[in-house]
Amino acid sequence: MKMNDELLRKVLDFRDSRDWGKFHNAKDLAISLSIEASELLEHFQWRSSEEAVHHRKVQIAEELADVLIYSIYLADTMDLNIEKIIYEKMKKNEEKYPVEKSYGRMNKYTEL
Ligand SMILES: [Mg+2]
Numbered sequence: 881m882k883m884n885d886e887l888l889r890k891v892l893d894f895r896d897s898r899d900w901g902k903f904h905n906a907k908d909l910a911i912s913l914s915i916e917a918s919e920l921l922e923h924f925q926w927r928s929s930e931e932a933v934h935h936r937k938v939q940i941a942e943e944l945a946d947v948l949i950y951s952i953y954l955a956d957t958m959d960l961n962i963e964k965i966i967y968e969k970m971k972k973n974e975e976k977y978p979v980e981k982s983y984g985r986m987n988k989y990t991e992l
């Protein structure tokens with residue numbers, strides 16, 4: 881893995897030093913990632929965006945970190961290079977959403 885190797889190593893060492901890798905199959909990591917994303921949403925539920933960010937920023941940051949950590953575990957388990965898959969997806973997004981068609985608009989690419 882590239883992309884800030886020291887940070888990735890810390891996340892993976894946390895897993896490995898506890899021998900948790902044996903539990904980390906792709907399906908359960910995908911489920912865990914989704915659960916953490918839902919925990920993130922809980923802080924926004926019944927609040928305006930501004931209220932949530934103002935009153936729950938610390939908790940939101942923690943849940944966002946959980947999502948990112950599970951993303952790292954899922955990528956590692958599936959032998960995916962995080963930097964490479966993000967670059968590839970950004971290339972597709974740039975093709976789907978050319979600046980001249982999508983600038984300042986929130987339409988889906990099928991409606992541009
Ligand atoms: Mg959490």
